[in-house]
Amino acid sequence: MITEDCGCGNHSNKPTHMAPKQNTLKSLLIKLMAERIVKVDNSYVVYPKNGGTRLGTHPSKKAALKQLAAIEINK
Numbered sequence: 001m002i003t004e005d006c007g008c009g010n011h012s013n014k015p016t017h018m019a020p021k022q023n024t025l026k027s028l029l030i031k032l033m034a035e036r037i038v039k040v041d042n043s044y045v046v047y048p049k050n051g052g053t054r055l056g057t058h059p060s061k062k063a064a065l066k067q068l069a070a071i072e073i074n075k
Contacts, residue, residue, distance in 0.1 A: 035071060037064045046071075 035055060038045050044064035046055040055071070058064040 033068065033072070035068055037061065037068070 034049050035046055036049050038047055039061075040057075042059075044058045044061050046058070046064050046067050047053075048055065056064070056067045058067065
């Protein structure tokens with residue numbers, strides 16, 4: 001049974017996968033980021049980590065990452 005949440009924000013009640021054993025930069029960023037990117041059809045949508053209304057829709061993942069970077073800079 002999985003008991004440790006990975007911090008990706010995609011779980012409602014129980015985690016479905018474990019956090020990486022090593023603290024890589026990517027795993028640390030996932031835990032710290034308050035937003036997440038979800039692929040919907042052919043676009044990438046930025047949502048708050050805890051759900052809610054979409055913050056932006058982008059044609060590419062690179063454009064969505066740019067929005068996340070702008071959000072983090074302005075915090």
